[in-house]
Amino acid sequence: MATNFERPDWLAKSPRYYEIYLNPRTYSETHHATYRPGREYKSVEEYRHKDSLGRVWVGRENDRYLSATDGRLVELVVQASEDICHGPANSTWARKRIEESTPTILRVVYSLLGRHLQNNQDAWSRVSMCLEWLPSCVTIAGLFKYHYWGYSTASTNLHEVEPSSTNNLPGPRQYANGISKRPLRPRLLCLPQDDGGIVIVNVEEWEAVHGSLEYLFICYTTEQYSHESNEDMDELHRIAKAATRTAGVAAYWIACSCMPDDDDQFEDIYRISDVVRGAQALVVIIGPSPGLRPEEGEMLRHLGSRLWTFPEVLLSPSGQPISIYKRDCPPDSFRVLSKRNFAIEAWGDTTVSRELIDHYEGSIILSPLELVSIALQCFPNRETTRYYNGDLSYALMGLLRRRPSVNPNDSAFEAFCRLSWANDSDRVLERLVCMLPRNIDQPWYEINDFWGSHLWDIEPLCQVVGFGGKDTVIMSGAFGAPIRWTSLEPVNMLMRKTAKRSVARFALRSTPGWIVIGVMSLAITRSRTGTDAYLAFTVIGWIFTGLYILVMLASPYLISILYVGKTWASQPWLFGFEGYMEIGEIEQLVFGINLGRLKWSPYSSDLSLHVSQNGECVGKDPICRESTAQFVSAARNSRYGELKLFTLVDTNTLTVTLFRARRPPVAMLLCGSEGGMQRALLCSYDWKSQTLYRENVLRVNTLVLDKMSRVDRFRLGLNRPMAETKFQRIANILLLAAFRQYSSNSSHF
Incomplete structure (x- = not known):
C-alpha cells in the first residue's frame, strides 16, 4: 500500500511544470501554474480505453476523465484553493489555482461599479469611480459523453450474454439467471429401527412404496458437535431418535447423515431451508464447545450466533414449538420454547429478528423490500465456516421463493445481485446504490443511510441490467452531467x-x-x-x-x-474545486462580483448545514459546525487514500455544496428520488475498466433533471479499490533541488 513522504513545511508544495524539474532556480510562481501529482501508480502495465465516439487511447495508469467538450479521455486537473495547492503532495491528480472566468468587459464594469452595486460605497470610492470612469469606457455545459462497451458478467437477459461464454441458445426468460430447482422433499431421511439402529432411506423411493413420510428437522452446530468425532455423532443420533419417538413421527433429517456424497452436496447445503419448511417440527440439540461455559443459556446463545441455524429456526413450521435437548440428557428431558421466546433467549438482535419471526408466523406481512432490508441487518452479524464467498447471500436466499444456482466464483455482492433478479425484490439494487453510507468503508450489505432513509423510501430512476464483475453492476437510464474541475467558464445569465x-x-x-x-x-x-x-x-x-x-x-x-x-435563470454548469473558500469569494470568481447570488445548499451533503430564519430554511456555511471546521483543517494535510474536501458549485440552482470524497468525482448521476429530492451519485472514473465508482451521494433539487441528459449503459462500483502508489520520482528531483537552493540562500544570512 502507498506510503506518504513526510516533508518540512517550507517544502510543502506540489511539483509543477516539467521545466521546473530541469531548472528549479528559474522557477517563479505564476497565477497559471499547474501543480503536478505528488504520487504516481506503481503499475507499469498499459491499458486500453474506448470512448463513446469509438476513439481508442492506450497508456499507463493515471487519473483521467471524459471531457465534456469532445468526449475524449484527458488528464485530470483539479482546481484547488491556495491552502490545498501549497499543502502536501498527497494526490494522484494534478492541481491548479482557481482562475476567474468573468469576461474582461464585465471585470472592468464590476471593478468600477462594484462598491455601488454592493451598496458599500463611501466618499472616497465615489471619487475613485469618477477618476476611473473615462479609462473604463475605453477598455470595454454539457453532455456526459460516456458509454460502456463491454459485456455484463451476468445479464438479466440471456440475449445479451457474450457469445463465447455459452454454447446454448437463449432459453426462456425465467432461466436467464440460472434458477435452481426447489426441492419439495429432502433427498434422504433417517429412520430409527426397533433394535436401536437407524436406516438412511431415499425419500422418493420410500414414498413411492409406503406413502408420505413425516419427519423432524434436527438443528445443531458443528462448533458443538464435530463431524470428525464419532462420539459426537453417536450422541446426536441418540438424542434425535429419542426426539423422533417423543414427537410420534417416523423419521428425522440431520445434516451429518442426510447430505449426499455426490457433486450435489454443496448445492444441497443451500437448499436446507426447503427441508426445514417441509418438517413437522424443529428440534435443537445443544452442547458445550471449547472456550464456553457449559451453561444452557450460553450454549443456546452460541448456537443462535451461527449463520445457518438462523434461517433453520426462522423457517421452522409456524405455530409449532421448538424442542431443546442438551448433551447427555435423558430421553424425556427437554425444554419447549415458542419461536418468539427462542429469539429472546438465543439471538442478540431480538428487536430486529422479531420482525422476521412475525412475518413467517403470519402476524405481520413484510413487503419484499422490508424483508430483504431487515434480513441484511440480521445475517451479517452471525458467524459461519465459509464454503463460498457468496455464503451470506446464499443463506439469505433461503428466505425467498426463487433461488439462483450456486456459483462458486461469485462474491457476496454478485450472489445478492442474482438473488435480487430472480425474485420480485422491488428493484432493491437500484435503491441500494442511492444510499449514502454513514461510514465510507462500511460493507455494501450494511444499509445505514446517512439521512435515515430506508430502501422503500427511494424511487429508482434507472435500471440494473447486469453485473460487470469485481462487485460492479451495469446500469442504464440514469440522468448524468459532467463536473468541470479544470477551470471555471463564463456563465450566461437570463434576466427579465x-x-x-x-x-x-x-x-x-x-x-x-x-x-x-x-x-x-x-x-x-x-x-x-x-x-x-x-x-x-x-x-x-x-x-x-x-x-x-x-x-x-x-x-x-x-x-x-x-x-x-435578479437572475431568472443561468447557464447550467457543475464546477468543482478542491478545498474550502468563502462563498463570497467563490461568487467573485464565478460571476466577477459578489451580489449574493450563490447560497450554501441546506441539506445536499453530509456536511451541509441549515438554520431557520423567520420560519424559512436557509443554508449556512458548513464550517460553522465545529466538527466540519475540524475536518476542513485536517483535510489540508490528509494522506493518500484518506478523505479529502471538495466544493461543488451548481450554477443552475445557484447553490454551493461542501462534500468529502477520496477522489474528485468527474460526473453526477441521478439514479433515484427521495423526499422530494434527487439522489445524485458523485462518481470518479477508472478509465482502465470504464467503471464509475461512487464517491459520495448528494440530495439535489428536482429542477436539475430538466438540464441533464440520459446516460446509456454505464458500469458502476460502490467502493473503488485503492491502487498502490509511490512518491513521484521526478518530484524527488524537485525537492532535492529546492533543498539545495534553500540551503544556499540560508548561507547568505
Whole structure:
C-alpha cells in the first residue's frame, strides 16, 4: 500500500511544470501554474480505453476523465484553493489555482461599479469611480459523453450474454439467471429401527412404496458437535431418535447423515431451508464447545450466533414449538420454547429478528423490500465456516421463493445481485446504490443511510441490467452531467426583459452604426467645403457622433443594467474545486462580483448545514459546525487514500455544496428520488475498466433533471479499490533541488 513522504513545511508544495524539474532556480510562481501529482501508480502495465465516439487511447495508469467538450479521455486537473495547492503532495491528480472566468468587459464594469452595486460605497470610492470612469469606457455545459462497451458478467437477459461464454441458445426468460430447482422433499431421511439402529432411506423411493413420510428437522452446530468425532455423532443420533419417538413421527433429517456424497452436496447445503419448511417440527440439540461455559443459556446463545441455524429456526413450521435437548440428557428431558421466546433467549438482535419471526408466523406481512432490508441487518452479524464467498447471500436466499444456482466464483455482492433478479425484490439494487453510507468503508450489505432513509423510501430512476464483475453492476437510464474541475467558464445569465434593459441593449448594440453614420457624414461634408447643400450632412454627422460619445461614456452604467439584477435563470454548469473558500469569494470568481447570488445548499451533503430564519430554511456555511471546521483543517494535510474536501458549485440552482470524497468525482448521476429530492451519485472514473465508482451521494433539487441528459449503459462500483502508489520520482528531483537552493540562500544570512 502507498506510503506518504513526510516533508518540512517550507517544502510543502506540489511539483509543477516539467521545466521546473530541469531548472528549479528559474522557477517563479505564476497565477497559471499547474501543480503536478505528488504520487504516481506503481503499475507499469498499459491499458486500453474506448470512448463513446469509438476513439481508442492506450497508456499507463493515471487519473483521467471524459471531457465534456469532445468526449475524449484527458488528464485530470483539479482546481484547488491556495491552502490545498501549497499543502502536501498527497494526490494522484494534478492541481491548479482557481482562475476567474468573468469576461474582461464585465471585470472592468464590476471593478468600477462594484462598491455601488454592493451598496458599500463611501466618499472616497465615489471619487475613485469618477477618476476611473473615462479609462473604463475605453477598455470595454454539457453532455456526459460516456458509454460502456463491454459485456455484463451476468445479464438479466440471456440475449445479451457474450457469445463465447455459452454454447446454448437463449432459453426462456425465467432461466436467464440460472434458477435452481426447489426441492419439495429432502433427498434422504433417517429412520430409527426397533433394535436401536437407524436406516438412511431415499425419500422418493420410500414414498413411492409406503406413502408420505413425516419427519423432524434436527438443528445443531458443528462448533458443538464435530463431524470428525464419532462420539459426537453417536450422541446426536441418540438424542434425535429419542426426539423422533417423543414427537410420534417416523423419521428425522440431520445434516451429518442426510447430505449426499455426490457433486450435489454443496448445492444441497443451500437448499436446507426447503427441508426445514417441509418438517413437522424443529428440534435443537445443544452442547458445550471449547472456550464456553457449559451453561444452557450460553450454549443456546452460541448456537443462535451461527449463520445457518438462523434461517433453520426462522423457517421452522409456524405455530409449532421448538424442542431443546442438551448433551447427555435423558430421553424425556427437554425444554419447549415458542419461536418468539427462542429469539429472546438465543439471538442478540431480538428487536430486529422479531420482525422476521412475525412475518413467517403470519402476524405481520413484510413487503419484499422490508424483508430483504431487515434480513441484511440480521445475517451479517452471525458467524459461519465459509464454503463460498457468496455464503451470506446464499443463506439469505433461503428466505425467498426463487433461488439462483450456486456459483462458486461469485462474491457476496454478485450472489445478492442474482438473488435480487430472480425474485420480485422491488428493484432493491437500484435503491441500494442511492444510499449514502454513514461510514465510507462500511460493507455494501450494511444499509445505514446517512439521512435515515430506508430502501422503500427511494424511487429508482434507472435500471440494473447486469453485473460487470469485481462487485460492479451495469446500469442504464440514469440522468448524468459532467463536473468541470479544470477551470471555471463564463456563465450566461437570463434576466427579465424590461424597458430599461431594452433601451440599454439597443443603445449599446447600435453604437457601431452611429459612429459609422457620423464619420461618413462628416467625411462627405469635409470633401464639399463651402457648399450649403451639405450642411445637413454636417448636422447629422455631429448628432450621431455625439450620441456615440454619450453612449460610450455611459457604457459602464448601461452594461451594469444588462448584467446586474435578479437572475431568472443561468447557464447550467457543475464546477468543482478542491478545498474550502468563502462563498463570497467563490461568487467573485464565478460571476466577477459578489451580489449574493450563490447560497450554501441546506441539506445536499453530509456536511451541509441549515438554520431557520423567520420560519424559512436557509443554508449556512458548513464550517460553522465545529466538527466540519475540524475536518476542513485536517483535510489540508490528509494522506493518500484518506478523505479529502471538495466544493461543488451548481450554477443552475445557484447553490454551493461542501462534500468529502477520496477522489474528485468527474460526473453526477441521478439514479433515484427521495423526499422530494434527487439522489445524485458523485462518481470518479477508472478509465482502465470504464467503471464509475461512487464517491459520495448528494440530495439535489428536482429542477436539475430538466438540464441533464440520459446516460446509456454505464458500469458502476460502490467502493473503488485503492491502487498502490509511490512518491513521484521526478518530484524527488524537485525537492532535492529546492533543498539545495534553500540551503544556499540560508548561507547568505
